[in-house]
Amino acid sequence: MSRxxxxxxxxxxxxxxxPALVGLATIFGLAIALVxxxxxxxxxxxxxxxxxxxxxxxxxxxxxxxxxxx
Amino acid sequence: xxxxxxRAWMLVHKWTSLISTLVLLLLCVTGLPLIFKEEIEAVxxxxxxxxxxxxxxxxxxxxxIVRAALQxxxxxxxxxxxxxxxxxxxxxxxxxxVRTPFPQSHVQAYDLRTxxxxxxxxxxxxxxxxFFRLLHTELFLGxxxxxxxxxxxxxxxxxxxxxxxxxxxxxxxxxxxxxxxxRSKRLRWLDLHNLLGISTAVxxxxxxxxxxxxxxxxxVAASVRTSIAEMTRRHHAAPAAGALVPVDRxxxxxxxxxxxxxxxxxxxxxxxxSTNHHYAVFxxxxxxxTARLFYVALIDAESGTLTxxxxxxxxxxxxxxxxxxxxxxYGGLPLKxxxxxxxxxxxxxxxxxxxxxxxxxxxxxxxxxxxxx
Numbered sequence: 001m002s003r004x005x006x007x008x009x010x011x012x013x014x015x016x017x018x019p020a021l022v023g024l025a026t027i028f029g030l031a032i033a034l035v036x037x038x039x040x041x042x043x044x045x046x047x048x049x050x051x052x053x054x055x056x057x058x059x060x061x062x063x064x065x066x067x068x069x070x
Numbered sequence: 071x072x073x074x075x076x077r078a079w080m081l082v083h084k085w086t087s088l089i090s091t092l093v094l095l096l097l098c099v100t101g102l103p104l105i106f107k108e109e110i111e112a113v114x115x116x117x118x119x120x121x122x123x124x125x126x127x128x129x130x131x132x133x134x135i136v137r138a139a140l141q142x143x144x145x146x147x148x149x150x151x152x153x154x155x156x157x158x159x160x161x162x163x164x165x166x167x168v169r170t171p172f173p174q175s176h177v178q179a180y181d182l183r184t185x186x187x188x189x190x191x192x193x194x195x196x197x198x199x200x201f202f203r204l205l206h207t208e209l210f211l212g213x214x215x216x217x218x219x220x221x222x223x224x225x226x227x228x229x230x231x232x233x234x235x236x237x238x239x240x241x242x243x244x245x246x247x248x249x250x251x252x253r254s255k256r257l258r259w260l261d262l263h264n265l266l267g268i269s270t271a272v273x274x275x276x277x278x279x280x281x282x283x284x285x286x287x288x289x290v291a292a293s294v295r296t297s298i299a300e301m302t303r304r305h306h307a308a309p310a311a312g313a314l315v316p317v318d319r320x321x322x323x324x325x326x327x328x329x330x331x332x333x334x335x336x337x338x339x340x341x342x343x344s345t346n347h348h349y350a351v352f353x354x355x356x357x358x359x360t361a362r363l364f365y366v367a368l369i370d371a372e373s374g375t376l377t378x379x380x381x382x383x384x385x386x387x388x389x390x391x392x393x394x395x396x397x398x399x400y401g402g403l404p405l406k407x408x409x410x411x412x413x414x415x416x417x418x419x420x421x422x423x424x425x426x427x428x429x430x431x432x433x434x435x436x437x438x439x440x441x442x443x
Contacts, residue, residue, distance in 0.1 A: 009242045016238070018246035019268045026272040033401040034359045034394060041401040048408045051269040055415060058247030058265040 018054070025050035076239055083232035088427065090225040091420050097219065097281070098417045100206040105398055105406050105413065107199050114196040120157055123183045130185035132160070133316045138185060139164050143176045149341045151317070153333045158182040159190055168340040213288055220285025226278040233267050240264055256429050263422035270415045277416075280396035283389055294386045298343050298366065301380040308347035311339045311371035317349065319374040324351035324367035327376045331365055332356055339371045347371055358400035362390040 025047045033044025071079075103110060136148050139162045146164035153160055159182055165175035179190035195203065208215035241248075241264065249261040317336060325331070331353035337344040344350035348368040355363045368378040382390075394400040398409030 012238060015241045015246075019234075019237070019271070022269055023272040026276075030273070030276055030395060033405060035357060037358065041405065044401055045404045045408055048273075048405070048412070051273060052408065052411055052415070054247065054269040055266055058249050058269075059262075062245075062247035062249045062261075062265070 022051050022054050071235075071239060076236065079232050079235045083229055083236055084427070086225045086229040086232065087420075087423055090222045090229065091424055093219070093222045094226055095417065095420050097206060097222070098413050098420065100202050102410055102413055103199070103202050104206055105409050107195075107203075108399070109403070109406075110199055111196060114198055115191070115194070117157070117191060118189050120159065120181065120188065121184075121186075123181075127184060129183050131316070131318050132321065133318055135160065135162065135180045135182075135185050136317060139176075139178060139180070142178070142187075146176060148317075148338045149175060150338065151336045153335065154179075154190065157190065159188055161190070161192060168338070207284075207287070216285045216288060220282045223278050223282035223285060227275060227282065230267075230271055230274050230278060234271055237264055237268050256426065259422050259425050259429075263419060263426060266415050266419045266422065270412055270419065273412050274416055274419075276395050280392040283392045284396055286385075287389060290386050290389050294382060297383055297386075298380070301366070301378070302343060302345050302348075302350070302368070305345045305348060305368060305377060308345060310346040311348075314339065314371045315374035320349040320369040320371070321351060323369050323374055323376050324353060327367050327379055328353050328365050330356050330360075334364065344368070348377055358394055359391060361400070362393050363387060364390075 029044045029047030029050075031044075032047065033041050132151065136151070140146055140148065143164050145166060147167060149163040149165050149168060149170075151160050151162055159179050161177060161179050163172075163175050163177050177192060179188050180186065181188045204210050207219070209219065211218070240260070244261075247265060249265060250257045317338070321333065321336065325333075332355075334352040334354045336352070337350040339348060340346050342350065343352075343366070345368070347370065349371050351367045351369055353365045353367070355361050355365075364382065366380055367376060368380075369375070370377050381387075398405055
């Protein structure tokens with residue numbers, strides 16, 4: 001299946017899988033840096049980079065001329 | 071999701087966003103310098119570096135430092151000791167009597183390692199940071215402004231949750247991260263809005279909820295002051311302390327009662343939040359989660375034993391625990407930079423959302439037509 005295939009409806013699980021992972025990484029990052037310093041801060045920062053990485057990925061690699069779904 | 075339900079959620083998303091967008095934009099922009107408040111303060115209002123101390127130099131006790139301060143101002147009595155957060159120094163306040171107003175009292179910083187006076191300034195906020203803080207927290211309108219911003223924060227939460235709900239129908243046939251740049255400009259902005267919004271949704275929810283909680287800061291702080299005053303009132307019947315135990319002993323008793331804490335300040339008997347018979351020792355938590363929480367210990371000034379450790383009201387604890395999640399200042403500079411980037415992403419969500427609405431109601435086309443003619 002092509003990454004940009006648009007002729008099949010995706011399930012709710014498929015639609016929200018990536019956002020849920022980004023959301024969980026955000027929660028983990030926010031929480032882990034709160035409970036300690038040092039290495040926990042570094043892990044927290046790395047986790048919180050995931051939403052930014054997702055945006056960068058979409059902006060840099062998610063471009064195509066697909067058919068609109070709406 | 072049925073079409074009817076989708077439309078209902080879209081209406082919630084549209085109106086909660088439209089009502090709050092301008093204010094949220096202002097909050098996001100004014101929040102940026104506040105993220106780097108400490109770094110900006112260090113530039114605007116720099117503190118002198120602490121002098122180097124030879125290894126093995128014996129540290130004086132706090133009582134010796136208090137005695138030195140009293141010798142500098144004969145006739146004064148000790149009022150309070152404030153501990154600097156990031157420096158081995160204390161700020162000692164003395165005055166002719168415990169009821170002397172603060173501006174008339176004598177305040178001097180001392181090096182904890184040597185006991186010598188150091189030219190550290192009291193930890194105050196510069197006019198630049200204060201301007202952004204007041205604009206960000208109350209729009210220069212006091213409590214009504216703060217409560218208005220709290221309502222805007224709740225609208226942000228509603229807009230984010232409804233945005234997550236309406237995200238699914240738009241993405242039925244699109245993989246995560248799709249930005250259709252070769253179609254119409256509106257589709258590209260829609261995809262960017264969806265990508266930015268869904269990626270930052272959890273962070274925006276955290277900042278929005280904690281922002282709404284923080285809008286109650288002033289009434290909660292007033293309530294905490296009242297609780298502390300009531301707590302000390304219970305012990306006001308005790309006779310005035312005669313010979314005081316050393317302040318170091320009072321601090322040791324407080325440390326023993328609250329082991330995982332750092333010293334914040336000490337009030338001598340009769341001053342500030344203490345009673346005539348007690349030292350009031352204020353501590354703060356050691357972990358980032360508890361760093362803003364205050365713990366109070368009333369120490370009997372004659373015996374040096376612990377009298378009471380009242381706890382803060384639950385709502386004050388909730389507010390103070392929520393603050394790091396709003397300010398993003400608990401993981402050093404790297405976390406602050408990430409916080410600022412997420413803030414910029416939130417600004418982009420607001421701008422793309424506004425563009426989409428303007429394009430939908432035809433404003434963009436009307437402006438282009440007018441410009442072309």
